[in-house]
Amino acid sequence: MAARARRMTDRIGVLHGPNLNTLGQREPEVYGATTLAEIDDLIAEAASDHGFEVVAFQSNVEGALVDWIQAEAASVEGWVVNAAGFTHSSVALRDALVASDRPFVEVHISNVFAREDFRHRSLLADAAVGVVTGFGPHSYVLGLQGLVGWLAGRS
Ligand code: DQA
Numbered sequence: 001m002a003a004r005a006r007r008m009t010d011r012i013g014v015l016h017g018p019n020l021n022t023l024g025q026r027e028p029e030v031y032g033a034t035t036l037a038e039i040d041d042l043i044a045e046a047a048s049d050h051g052f053e054v055v056a057f058q059s060n061v062e063g064a065l066v067d068w069i070q071a072e073a074a075s076v077e078g079w080v081v082n083a084a085g086f087t088h089s090s091v092a093l094r095d096a097l098v099a100s101d102r103p104f105v106e107v108h109i110s111n112v113f114a115r116e117d118f119r120h121r122s123l124l125a126d127a128a129v130g131v132v133t134g135f136g137p138h139s140y141v142l143g144l145q146g147l148v149g150w151l152a153g154r155s
Helices: 036-049 062-075 084-088 091-099 138-154
Strands: 011-016 053-058 078-082 104-108 130-133
Touching: 011 036, 011 062, 011 138, 036 053, 036 138, 053 062, 062 091, 078 138, 104 138, 130 138
Parallel strands: 011 053, 011 078, 078 104, 104 130
Antiparallel strands: none
């Protein structure tokens, strides 16, 4: 991956997988009360502290997430990815992220390793810069900070 010059409007893509549109109502004992819109605001604020802007997308449809990655890849420096249930199953999403030739950080609101065995397997993690899991909505902010640091180290 070639180093690229830093622009004023460097962007980070934030991908939210299935069922995350219901955050706030969905299993609050696991995922808390914060809505997806509130999480997007948190990420945008953290990104702007580092001089980045965010483009975020949520879908419950695997192909729509793949289409979005393909459409946005040229316009982002990297990705913060909560692929939700697709983390544990989607070869297509992994392939799209790898093909995008952009670094990504995998994030989870819950601690997937404290949950069912099937959540311990990620089809994305070994291709990621790193993984953040278990810090609630703050996982996204930590993931973004990790990605920004990684990008700064590369340039
Ligand atoms: C999740 C964890 C996944 O196992 C689960 O399928 C989700 C959310 C999280 O953010 O904790 O939908 O990615």
